[in-house]
């Protein structure tokens with residue numbers, strides 16, 4: 001298996017282009033199932049998960065063509081067209097590898113009146129159920145059965161009739177599935193306590209560009225007036241706020257100075273506040289955001305929660321940054337119950353982190369030392385890279401397929417700002 005090898009100690013300086021957002025791409029792609037006309041998505045990141053989603057669309061009868069795939073291009077343009085659907089089944093083998101595949105459930109149900117999707121099963125960051133996805137669809141009129149590890153959803157009469165659902169817990173994925181199901185309903189659908197993440201706003205804007213009627217975009221109450229059909233559209237995926245935040249943490253821990261080109265500060269308010277709390281200079285530039293640091297990070301206190309609060313997807317990277325802090329930082333993870341799996345690996349590099357339940361106390365140490373490490377999920381992997389960039393000696397990060405799922409051309413982007421980092425291919 002490939003490895004990433006980092007020789008730490010270099011200060012990062014220069015410009016880093018920010019790619020299209022993985023999590024937005026994964027909810028915009030299934031929108032292609034909602035219409036027989038082409039949906040063209042620009043600024044799609046070049047990632048294993050995006051390719052995987054393309055293959056899933058192909059299995060359902062949706063064609064995909066990609067432009068701009070010269071190796072030197074960042075961002076691709078994909079046109080997906082589901083003139084007719086050849087299948088309404090998302091099989092276990094695909095859903096197991098890519099949890100976001102469950103996002104075809106809502107659009108298939110809306111377009112074809114039925115969908116059969118494998119249950120995703122366990123995942124590394126905890127037990128992630130999909131009960132809320134199903135309850136929202138039921139509230140809009142779907143009949144749902146669970147059998148042999150699959151969810152089978154049917155809209156009686158071929159079309160959802162509308163209704164209201166109030167989420168007991170804020171869920172990004174369930175809000176997305178419900179939205180994509182609601183846009184073609186016969187009546188009005190109301191979602192209360194809906195997720196407000198920027199990726200949800202991106203999804204709503206794309207659906208509106210396709211002819212959907214959605215009120216309350218950006219708030220936790222979404223009112224969707226179902227329409228009879230949607231049409232094609234061309235839509236640009238938003239910049240990846242988590243990728244941008246990850247590179248910002250790397251700049252701070254190496255006491256560097258980087259410009260995150262293309263990043264949108266409005267999507268990143270809580271992350272930028274945490275960087276400022278750590279003592280970083282954070283400025284909006286014409287092209288994005290500049291993050292600069294001198295000295296050790298000051299201790300920070302943060303708690304993950306749904307947007308606009310601090311994102312769980314930034315917790316591991318911020319923790320890596322805090323390991324070289326000048327005091328004790330306190331992290332509380334409220335979204336996922338098992339999201340401190342980077343901690344034992346960071347400890348191997350000399351970090352001092354104590355976890356008790358949902359809380360982690362990170363006592364800043366004077367130095368980190370490179371080690372062989374491996375991670376169990378995407379953001380945890382990035383936290384090990386960040387620590388490795390500031391560690392003495394060599395860090396070898398294993399299982400980098402996680403990184404390839406979510407960070408476009410990671411080594412190239414880091415090398416361009418001065419990091420000593422390379423991918424060692426197993427062949």
Ligand code: UD1
Nearest residue numbers: 023100128129130131132133170171172173174313335336
């Ligand atoms: C999405 C993101 C992920 C991010 C997470 C939280 C994608 C592809 N993934 O994941 O990167 O970490 O949002 O911002 O966009 N829950 C239930 N029942 C459900 C659904 C969720 O109990 O049916 C719980 C989950 O276990 C979790 C919480 O709700 O505790 C939030 O999860 P959710 O927002 O749904 O995360 P995902 O959409 O899976």
